[in-house]
Amino acid sequence: MNTEKITVRTETGQTLDVVVLNKRADRIQVVLGEGIHNVKCELVPTRNGLAYAGSVMGREIVYERSRAQVQADIDKLNPGLRKPRPR
Numbered sequence: 001m002n003t004e005k006i007t008v009r010t011e012t013g014q015t016l017d018v019v020v021l022n023k024r025a026d027r028i029q030v031v032l033g034e035g036i037h038n039v040k041c042e043l044v045p046t047r048n049g050l051a052y053a054g055s056v057m058g059r060e061i062v063y064e065r066s067r068a069q070v071q072a073d074i075d076k077l078n079p080g081l082r083k084p085r086p087r
Contacts, residue, residue: 006030008043008061016061025071028052028063 004020008030021029021040028043043052045067052063052070065073 006063008063010062011060018061023070023074025067025074028070030054032056032061 004023005017006020006028007015007017009015016032018030018032018041021031023029026045030041030043032039032041039056041054041056041061043054043061043063045051046053049067051065054061
């Protein structure tokens with residue numbers, strides 16, 4: 001199984017690689033850490049749609065990609081997902 005990882009930036013400027021659980025254009029669910037010390041977080045688009053932001057244990061993390069870029073990544077990974085089905 002291939003695990004997708006993305007790089008997020010903390011409020012102090014540090015970058016972290018996190019594992020993606022679920023990726024949609026309106027919400028990205030990620031896991032920070034490994035084993036029993038992992039923490040789940042949901043990243044939601046900012047008001048202007050240029051980044052995704054979330055909070056983990058009182059700290060803010062930001063994924064610096066726009067909503068359109070994330071949707072393009074999803075379409076590239078699974079192109080059959082967006083095609084309409086014949087009725």
